[in-house]
Amino acid sequence: MKTTLLVAGLSAFMLAAPVHATDVHTRTIASTCFACHGNNGVSNGAIPSIAGLDKAYFVKTMQDFKSGARPASIMKRHASGYTDAEFVAMGDYFASLKK
Amino acid sequence: MTINRRDFLKVSGAGAASTLIAGCATQSAPTVAKASPKVVVVGAGFGGATCAKYLRTWGPNIEVTLIDPNDNFISCPISNWVIGGMKTMADITRSYDKLPSQYGVKMVKDYVVAIDTKARIVKTKGGGSFSYDRLVLSPGVDIRTDLVGGFKEAEAAGKVVHAWKAGAQTALLRKQLVNMPDGGVFVMSVPTVPYRCPPGPYERASLVADYFTKAKPKSKIILLDGNPDIVSKKPLFMGVWNTLYKGMIDYRPNNAPYRVNGDTMTVTTEFDEVKGDVLNVVPPQRAGAVCEMAGVRTAANDNWCPVNLTTFESTTTPNVHIIGDSVSAALPKSGHMANNMAKVCASAIVELLAGRNPDTVPVITNTCYSAVSDTKAGYVANVWRWEGAKGYVSQPDGGATAVPDELNKAYNESWASNIWSDVLG
Incomplete structure (x- = not known):
C-alpha cells in the first residue's frame, strides 16, 4: 500500500517534468565517458579528449563505431550501448565543454 | 521490501519508462527540498571520492562530508604494475587536495566507528559526529x-x-x-x-x-x-x-x-x-565493515549489501546508499564500476534531495584493462542499461580482447591517469 502511494506520487511528478528527466539522464551518461576520457572530457595520454568536440563529428563517429563502419579497439563495445538520441544529447554537451 | 513492477511494464515508450522505474527506484521518496541538505560519504576510493565530487558538481547546495582514514588516494588498479616492477608506489598515489579546494568537499581524516541510521548520525574514532540527510557507504571489500x-x-x-x-x-x-x-x-x-x-x-x-x-x-x-x-x-x-x-x-x-x-x-x-x-x-571477501555498522550487510546476501540498483539506496535501510565493491549484484567489482555507480548514485541523491525524481533509465559501464607484460594489455568492456524488471542488461557488443597488444597497453596507462582525474579532480 505504501509502495502504491509512493509510486502514484512519483509518477505524477514525472509526468509533470519530462524535460528535466532527460537532462539528468544526459548529464549522468555523459559523465560515464569521463572515466576513460578524463575529468570533464580532457584526457591525458593515448586516449583522445572529448571536450569541445564538434557535435556532428561526435555523433557520426559514435554511429560509425556502433555500425562497425569505423574500426575500433574498444569503442564499438561502448557505442553499441547507446541510442542515436543519446549520441545527439551527449554531442551537444561535449561540444559545450572547454578543450 | 519487494516491489511488484509487473504492472508498470504494460506500457512502453519514454514517458512510460519513467513510471516504470518510479515504482522500483526509491525506498524513500524525494524529500521536500532543504536549502542545504547534508550528505556524508564514507570511503574515499573510486566510489566514494567520485560520489562526493559529483554531488558537489551537480548539487552545489549540498554539504558533502567525505570520511576516510588515509592521507592519500592509492589506486588498486595499476598496483599489480608496482608488484611487477613496472611502476612505483608514487606513481599510483594521488592527493585528495582538489576535492576540498576545487569542489568544496569537507574531508575528514578519521575512522567511522558507529552509524545510527534512525537518528542519521555517523560517529568517528576521533570523536566526530556527523548528521546526514543521506549517507553513502563506499568502503570497498572486507578481506576475510x-x-x-x-x-x-x-x-x-x-x-x-x-x-x-x-x-x-x-x-x-x-x-x-x-x-x-x-x-x-x-x-x-x-x-x-x-x-x-x-x-x-x-x-x-x-x-x-x-x-x-x-x-x-x-x-x-x-x-x-x-x-x-x-x-x-x-x-x-x-x-x-x-x-x-x-x-x-x-x-x-x-x-x-x-x-x-x-x-x-x-x-x-x-x-x-x-x-x-x-x-x-x-x-575471500565481503562488504566493508561500515556496512555492518549501518545494518545493510546481510547474511541473506552472502554478506554483501542489497540495493535498489537505480539509486543504490539500501533495500533494508532508508537514506543509506551503498556503492562499489560492497553492493550485492551480478556486476563486476571494479574501480571503474564503483566510479560509474557513484555517478548514478550522486545523480539520484541530488534529485531526491531537491524533491525531484531520479533518472529512470540509468546506464553503467565497465572498462577494465589488464596488462599481461610490460608492453601489452587487453580489456573487457560492457555497457549495462537499466531495463526495469530485467534489471541491468548487458548490451550485446560487450566483451573482452583475446590477444593483448601495445595499443591497449597505452590505453591502459591513459585510462588510469584519466579515471584518477575523474575521481579526484
Whole structure:
C-alpha cells in the first residue's frame, strides 16, 4: 500500500517534468565517458579528449563505431550501448565543454 | 521490501519508462527540498571520492562530508604494475587536495566507528559526529583473513600479505619478490567469487611472470585458484601463459587455501600442501565493515549489501546508499564500476534531495584493462542499461580482447591517469 502511494506520487511528478528527466539522464551518461576520457572530457595520454568536440563529428563517429563502419579497439563495445538520441544529447554537451 | 513492477511494464515508450522505474527506484521518496541538505560519504576510493565530487558538481547546495582514514588516494588498479616492477608506489598515489579546494568537499581524516541510521548520525574514532540527510557507504571489500587459518599471524609478522588493497602491503610484496632468489617459488591464491577485481589475480600472476622472465628466469609461479576455472579474460591470460611465460605458471583450479604458515612458508588447500619462497594469499571477501555498522550487510546476501540498483539506496535501510565493491549484484567489482555507480548514485541523491525524481533509465559501464607484460594489455568492456524488471542488461557488443597488444597497453596507462582525474579532480 505504501509502495502504491509512493509510486502514484512519483509518477505524477514525472509526468509533470519530462524535460528535466532527460537532462539528468544526459548529464549522468555523459559523465560515464569521463572515466576513460578524463575529468570533464580532457584526457591525458593515448586516449583522445572529448571536450569541445564538434557535435556532428561526435555523433557520426559514435554511429560509425556502433555500425562497425569505423574500426575500433574498444569503442564499438561502448557505442553499441547507446541510442542515436543519446549520441545527439551527449554531442551537444561535449561540444559545450572547454578543450 | 519487494516491489511488484509487473504492472508498470504494460506500457512502453519514454514517458512510460519513467513510471516504470518510479515504482522500483526509491525506498524513500524525494524529500521536500532543504536549502542545504547534508550528505556524508564514507570511503574515499573510486566510489566514494567520485560520489562526493559529483554531488558537489551537480548539487552545489549540498554539504558533502567525505570520511576516510588515509592521507592519500592509492589506486588498486595499476598496483599489480608496482608488484611487477613496472611502476612505483608514487606513481599510483594521488592527493585528495582538489576535492576540498576545487569542489568544496569537507574531508575528514578519521575512522567511522558507529552509524545510527534512525537518528542519521555517523560517529568517528576521533570523536566526530556527523548528521546526514543521506549517507553513502563506499568502503570497498572486507578481506576475510579470519577464514584462512594462520593468515592473521603470518600477516602481522610481515611474512604473508594479500596486497588486495593497495598500500603498504603492495610495497611489501614487491620487496619480497625482489629479495627472492632466482629459482624461487611464488605461490599466489585467487579467492572464490565474488571478489574485488575479477581479472586482478591473473594480471598479477602475469606481471610477476614478466618480472621473473627478465630478472629471475629459473623461478616458478604456483597459482592456487579457489574457483573451478579462470574467472575473467581466460583466452587473454591463457594465451600469454602458454607463450610468453611457457612452463613458468602452474595453474591449479579448485584449490582454495584454508591454512597458511608463515614460519614453514606453506599453503594448505584441500588437495595440496605447497611450499613457496613468497606467499601471496588472497582470502575471500565481503562488504566493508561500515556496512555492518549501518545494518545493510546481510547474511541473506552472502554478506554483501542489497540495493535498489537505480539509486543504490539500501533495500533494508532508508537514506543509506551503498556503492562499489560492497553492493550485492551480478556486476563486476571494479574501480571503474564503483566510479560509474557513484555517478548514478550522486545523480539520484541530488534529485531526491531537491524533491525531484531520479533518472529512470540509468546506464553503467565497465572498462577494465589488464596488462599481461610490460608492453601489452587487453580489456573487457560492457555497457549495462537499466531495463526495469530485467534489471541491468548487458548490451550485446560487450566483451573482452583475446590477444593483448601495445595499443591497449597505452590505453591502459591513459585510462588510469584519466579515471584518477575523474575521481579526484
